[in-house]
Amino acid sequence: MSERYAGFAEFVAARGPALARSAFLLTADRHAAEDLLQSALAKAAARWGRLREPEAYVRRILYTEQVSRWRRTRSEVPVAEVPAVATSSDEESTVARLTLLDALARLPRGQRAVVVLRFYDDLTEAQAAAVLGVSVGTVKSQTHAALARLRTLLPDVSFSHDAAETR
Amino acid sequence: MSLDLRDALHELATAEGPDVRPDAWAAEALRRTERRRRHRMMSVAAGGVAVAVALVLALPGGRSTSPPVADAVPTIPAVIPVPSSNTPSLSDKPIRRASMIVTLHNRDYLVGADGEGLRAAPYKDPSFIPETVNGRKMGIVTPVAGEECSAALSSDGTKLAWLPCGKAGSWTRSPATDVRVVTLATGRTRDISMPNPPWGRQGVQLVALGAQLSWSPDGSAIVVSDANLAIMADLSTGRTRRLPDGSGGAVTWSPDGKTMLVTDSVSPFSDVAFLVDRAGKKLASLSLPVVGHSGRVTWFWGRDDNTVDAFWSQGSKHELVTMRRDGTVIRRLPNPAAINSQPIGWRGGRLVLSLGPSAQKPGTYVGLLDPATGETAPLFRVPAGLLCSGYATGLVATASIR
Numbered sequence: 001m002s003e004r005y006a007g008f009a010e011f012v013a014a015r016g017p018a019l020a021r022s023a024f025l026l027t028a029d030r031h032a033a034e035d036l037l038q039s040a041l042a043k044a045a046a047r048w049g050r051l052r053e054p055e056a057y058v059r060r061i062l063y064t065e066q067v068s069r070w071r072r073t074r075s076e077v078p079v080a081e082v083p084a085v086a087t088s089s090d091e092e093s094t095v096a097r098l099t100l101l102d103a104l105a106r107l108p109r110g111q112r113a114v115v116v117l118r119f120y121d122d123l124t125e126a127q128a129a130a131v132l133g134v135s136v137g138t139v140k141s142q143t144h145a146a147l148a149r150l151r152t153l154l155p156d157v158s159f160s161h162d163a164a165e166t167r
Numbered sequence: 168m169s170l171d172l173r174d175a176l177h178e179l180a181t182a183e184g185p186d187v188r189p190d191a192w193a194a195e196a197l198r199r200t201e202r203r204r205r206h207r208m209m210s211v212a213a214g215g216v217a218v219a220v221a222l223v224l225a226l227p228g229g230r231s232t233s234p235p236v237a238d239a240v241p242t243i244p245a246v247i248p249v250p251s252s253n254t255p256s257l258s259d260k261p262i263r264r265a266s267m268i269v270t271l272h273n274r275d276y277l278v279g280a281d282g283e284g285l286r287a288a289p290y291k292d293p294s295f296i297p298e299t300v301n302g303r304k305m306g307i308v309t310p311v312a313g314e315e316c317s318a319a320l321s322s323d324g325t326k327l328a329w330l331p332c333g334k335a336g337s338w339t340r341s342p343a344t345d346v347r348v349v350t351l352a353t354g355r356t357r358d359i360s361m362p363n364p365p366w367g368r369q370g371v372q373l374v375a376l377g378a379q380l381s382w383s384p385d386g387s388a389i390v391v392s393d394a395n396l397a398i399m400a401d402l403s404t405g406r407t408r409r410l411p412d413g414s415g416g417a418v419t420w421s422p423d424g425k426t427m428l429v430t431d432s433v434s435p436f437s438d439v440a441f442l443v444d445r446a447g448k449k450l451a452s453l454s455l456p457v458v459g460h461s462g463r464v465t466w467f468w469g470r471d472d473n474t475v476d477a478f479w480s481q482g483s484k485h486e487l488v489t490m491r492r493d494g495t496v497i498r499r500l501p502n503p504a505a506i507n508s509q510p511i512g513w514r515g516g517r518l519v520l521s522l523g524p525s526a527q528k529p530g531t532y533v534g535l536l537d538p539a540t541g542e543t544a545p546l547f548r549v550p551a552g553l554l555c556s557g558y559a560t561g562l563v564a565t566a567s568i569r
Contacts, residue, residue: 005200009193016189021180030185031358032405034192037185041196046203097179104179120176 008048015055025116026066028105060131063113103153111146202354241280241566246548250276256287263352264324268557280324289349290329319380324559326350328380328389359400381418390418411449419468428468428475440466453494467510503541512560
């Protein structure tokens with residue numbers, strides 16, 4: 001088994017934390033994030049040795065699986081409250097983070113995926129479209145809708161994202 | 168307040184994201200992959216067997232044995248096998264479903280429902296144990312008598328849920344806040360967080376002692392209850408709902424999965440129970456129609472959606488009482504032969520009961536009680552020393568005994 005998966009553990013050690021953070025933003029839930037990541041890593045492991053760019057593969061699985069789950073069920077209900085876990089001593093910063101997390105959780109999964117791809121993974125519209133398997137136009141409209149929704153959900157916050165939005 | 172969205176997302180993901188545990192992620196991914204690979208190989212082999220069987224049947228005079236097809240009728244051994252030191256773990260040799268949990272020397276085992284024999288329960292298996300819970304590192308310690316894990320099989324036997332054990336089991340030295348659910352066939356695990364579980368507040372010693380798990384018949388929900396509180400978790404949404412105050416002890420579900428029968432933990436001798444719907448609304452209260460007793464009462468759901476039953480005993484008096492949902496008594500069966508036994512479920516209109524050992528018959532029998540006559544008949548035997556601690560009730564109702 002070890003030869004079949006040579007290098008897999010090292011890959012997870014190196015890139016797993018970053019992928020877990022992307023999964024967390026996609027799901028807005030720690031447990032769901034780990035579940036999603038595990039599922040994507042298992043798929044990567046099944047093809048290990050045949051993947052030329054494993055991180056790109058895992059990342060694509062994360063996004064497509066998350067969005068396809070949403071497409072399948074369309075039953076996601078926005079969370080009513082944010083997790084009551086404050087890990088920072090800076091209360092204001094913690095509140096801001098949890099408020100943003102709450103707002104992210106209220107976005108439809110497709111919009112959430114676009115926000116994470118564009119503003120966390122820093123992909124261009126074309127790259128994001130390729131990951132999600134949708135048109136650039138869809139990415140643009142989803143981005144616009146997501147930011148509008150975030151502005152509604154966070155009326156006291158102004159986003160300095162303009163440069164990224166127009167990339 | 169001005170916020171750079173990029174910076175804010177990075178800060179959010181770093182500060183609030185999952186604990187970093189790449190070793191566990193890699194190990195879990197490889198375990199799942201290997202399990203799928205083994206299943207594919209088994210499916211190919213089973214397909215080959217099916218083709219071979221079909222060819223044999225096509226030949227004149229051909230005879231067939233039962234092929235191990237996926238949807239075969241589940242089976243229960245006529246005598247439950249005794250685990251040995253060579254009993255494989257679930258991760259070593261996966262099974263698709265299990266009929267029951269048996270305990271030997273404080274260790275739990277699953278009884279395969281397709282003739283596979285026993286598997287060690289996964290909550291003592293390192294590959295099913297999280298590395299940390301609530302930021303605290305977990306490890307395995309030697310189980311202690313009387314502090315076994317609380318675990319339950321889904322009605323169809325395909326899923327197992329358990330509460331993290333206290334110092335008795337695998338998740339040590341941390342109050343339990345999650346129910347872990349594993350799908351036997353795939354090894355996929357899922358944690359359901361419970362809001363402020365009382366067993367968590369009370370400390371690790373109480374984790375395994377009082378809490379009980381009760382699956383809905385369709386496997387879509389699970390209730391965790393202890394002496395004075397019950398919480399229902401909807402597995403499709405992950406949401407939890409606290410059942411009305413006073414809920415406690417074992418919870419049983421109506422066959423249609425719409426209503427729960429909950430023992431009133433406040434009532435002395437548990438002679439009061441109530442019906443609760445899935446929204447957590449109390450529908451009706453039921454009282455045992457026996458005045459002034461001080462015996463023990465076991466409430467459980469009847470053979471259909473409209474009846475409930477209660478065993479009660481006091482001294483030499485024993486009775487099985489059947490009543491409608493509104494509390495109207497339908498039948499009182501005095502001194503049934505299977506008194507002091509634990510109800511498991513229903514099978515063909517007869518009550519499945521775990522019958523305790525006696526001086527004449529060491530070991531345990533699982534038998535059937537005919538409510539019309541009060542007579543019992545054996546179903547299968549559990550050897551002395553083994554304890555059955557959970558059943559896949561839907562599977563027990565239909566399984567073939569071999």
